[in-house]
Amino acid sequence: MSYYFVIVGTEDNPLFEYEFGTSKAGGDGQARFPEQARHMNQFIVHSSLDIVEEDQWGTGQMYLKCIDRFYNNYVSCFMTGGNVKFMLLHQPPSSSVSSTANNPRSSTSTIATNPTSPQTEEAVRAFMLEVYESWVKTLMSPFYRVNMEVRSPIFRQRVAAAGRKYL
Amino acid sequence: MSNLQAPRGGGKEESGLRYPTNGKTIYHRPLNRAKAAELSGASFAYLFSEMVSYASKKIESIQDLEKRSMDPSFTHKTPYLTRFIASARLNVQGHPIGLKLLDLLLYREPARTQTRPLTIITLLHFIKINVWQHLFGQVADGLEKSSDPSKPDEYMIIDNEPLVNRYISVPRDMSQLNCAAYVAGIIEGVCDGSAFPARVTAHSVGKQEEGEMWPGRTVFLVKFAPEVMERESFLGKG
Numbered sequence: 001m002s003y004y005f006v007i008v009g010t011e012d013n014p015l016f017e018y019e020f021g022t023s024k025a026g027g028d029g030q031a032r033f034p035e036q037a038r039h040m041n042q043f044i045v046h047s048s049l050d051i052v053e054e055d056q057w058g059t060g061q062m063y064l065k066c067i068d069r070f071y072n073n074y075v076s077c078f079m080t081g082g083n084v085k086f087m088l089l090h091q092p093p094s095s096s097v098s099s100t101a102n103n104p105r106s107s108t109s110t111i112a113t114n115p116t117s118p119q120t121e122e123a124v125r126a127f128m129l130e131v132y133e134s135w136v137k138t139l140m141s142p143f144y145r146v147n148m149e150v151r152s153p154i155f156r157q158r159v160a161a162a163g164r165k166y167l
Numbered sequence: 168m169s170n171l172q173a174p175r176g177g178g179k180e181e182s183g184l185r186y187p188t189n190g191k192t193i194y195h196r197p198l199n200r201a202k203a204a205e206l207s208g209a210s211f212a213y214l215f216s217e218m219v220s221y222a223s224k225k226i227e228s229i230q231d232l233e234k235r236s237m238d239p240s241f242t243h244k245t246p247y248l249t250r251f252i253a254s255a256r257l258n259v260q261g262h263p264i265g266l267k268l269l270d271l272l273l274y275r276e277p278a279r280t281q282t283r284p285l286t287i288i289t290l291l292h293f294i295k296i297n298v299w300q301h302l303f304g305q306v307a308d309g310l311e312k313s314s315d316p317s318k319p320d321e322y323m324i325i326d327n328e329p330l331v332n333r334y335i336s337v338p339r340d341m342s343q344l345n346c347a348a349y350v351a352g353i354i355e356g357v358c359d360g361s362a363f364p365a366r367v368t369a370h371s372v373g374k375q376e377e378g379e380m381w382p383g384r385t386v387f388l389v390k391f392a393p394e395v396m397e398r399e400s401f402l403g404k405g
Contacts, residue, residue: 060282081273082360
């Protein structure tokens with residue numbers, strides 16, 4: 001499974017981007033988006049923002065779960081109190097790829113292959129909550145103003161660590 | 168957008184950031200407050216008095232400007248202008264604090280009640296209870312809806328004795344200035360951050376006569392933007 005994570009500010013502006021792959025079931029943590037479709041990730045996530053804005057008033061929960069799907073791409077969203085959106089696009093390996101790089105240990109129930117299973121939902125929730133903690137710490141910086149891009153390498157390390165831990 | 172992606176491997180060396188000598192950044196510090204983390208009231212009063220005088224600084228130059236404009240009708244308005252600008256500046260100082268407090272306090276909520284405010288009432292309760300408890304160690308003294316039916320978008324949060332005003336005495340010619348405009352700015356930040364754009368102003372309503380129980384009684388008037396009211400009625404039906 002390949003992941004594309006982006007933090008979207010209140011004016012639909014990107015604040016932070018990170019691409020990674022699964023570390024579960026023998027994954028090496030590298031994103032494997034097909035090169036000819038990789039640039040589509042940003043478009044797919046951007047188009048999901050409309051659904052987020054509809055869903056955000058239906059529930060007060062921060063984790064909105066998997067909100068959108070575009071072919072083989074699934075988009076999960078986490079909404080902070082300050083209306084900043086954490087968007088995670090996950091793309092399970094397409095069937096042709098998975099048959100060649102088939103791993104005997106990965107059954108259909110693992111989070112690496114089934115993006116809508118409850119296990120995946122829980123794993124994404126845990127990932128989002130960990131990123132949220134780092135995000136609130138970013139906000140606590142007196143030099144950080146709303147909708148500023150996050151450049152801290154420590155923040156990037158924290159997101160990468162959360163990705164390795166849960167996804 | 169793709170240039171946001173840090174160069175693989177070498178991000179740390181090239182960032183040019185300087186780290187504290189003990190290697191601990193803001194990301195290494197816990198977000199949950201230790202039990203006895205209280206601030207000295209005296210040092211806060213000192214800091215706040217400096218903030219108020221900073222906010223009223225340079226307004227003299229506007230007075231100069233008015234004198235130069237040679238308009239005699241303008242001069243009697245200067246106290247009004249001074250307090251207007253001072254409270255606007257105090258409001259601006261408080262605004263970012265509200266934006267940041269919102270997420271910090273939501274983060275500290277237990278997971279079960281960790282929900283974003285969806286309606287005006289839940290938002291105001293969050294301010295009255297969580298924000299006040301965090302800032303002043305007690306909940307606000309009152310929360311009211313404007314009794315004027317023509318103003319359904321106005322709500323009032325009442326504090327009998329604002330902590331920030333404890334050591335502030337306002338000169339008579341600026342009696343309309345309430346330094347709790349700073350707190351109004353914090354409230355405004357919380358409202359704006361949670362997508363309830365509002366204007367918040369602080370008004371003194373305590374009577375200055377002998378025997379009055381709360382001479383410093385302050386009302387924070389929260390006026391929500393029209394789109395908030397529109398959404399509120401829409402959500403109520405749905």
